[in-house]
Amino acid sequence: MRYLADTNILARFVDKRHPHSSVARAALKTLAYEEYTLYVTSQNVIELWNVITRPADKNGLGRTPTEAYRILRLVERFFVVLPDTPQIYQEWRRLVIEYQVSGVQVHDARLVAAMRVHGVSHILTFNGKDFARYRREGIVAVAPDDDAIVRRVRENMERYQTATEKPADS
Template sequence: MAYLIDTNIILRIAQPHHPMCAESLNALATLRQQKENCYLTHQNLVEFWRSATRPIEKNGLGMSLIAAEAELQKLENIFAILPDIPEIYQHWKQIVIEYGVMGVNVHDARLVAVMLAHGITHILTFNISDFKRYGNKITPVYPNTLLI
């Protein structure tokens, strides 16, 4: 089985003192111990950069460009990055029309489209509700449900 790792997970592991950091790291360790493949998308990395470099007072991590680049490099070294392939757009278009996706929710729909295009069925996320509507296509998994 393969897992897409949601952006909220990689944001937590970049914050060692965040209460959800340990839970994220433990879930990833469990997946690796179970020999599950864990993937990111280019979109995850773009979203990470957006939140990492946003000021703390605007709900970001407040990282400098140098710190954000170092974290980005770590993520690129740790995770396999799924390529953007033409099929993603067709899946995305079908999803947004079928589910009536509007506004900011188009980003989660695109992650689902990447999963479908690459045959990935599970996403590790703290935001189960963001992916619940796609339950007939993918399976959202909360990190603490993986702990052995």
């Protein structure tokens, strides 16, 4: 299975101080551990750069472009960046017309277009309701605190703890 990480997941991934950071990080680590392929788009990375470099008093992280570049390199190592293609625009146009998308929701429609063009069915997001209209398109929004993911996080932690425990001296 292939997962696209929504920008809100990326922002929590890089901001360890945010209350949702541990949930996002655990979900991403679990999916990666289970060998799911994790993707981002150039749009996600651009939006993330905006969050990272935006002043903290304007709901950003207040980091410098140099710090943002270091974070960008980390994201590029952890995620596969899907290439932009002309087909994404065509699919985006179809989606915004068919679903009557307006305002800021056009950005989510572009993520869905990229997912459809590249055969990615799942999106890890804190805002599942933003993607609900695309269920007919085969898009499945999954929250990082979804019961199935939380259960797998616990199972993986238990396996790790069992594997790292030292046997008792006999």
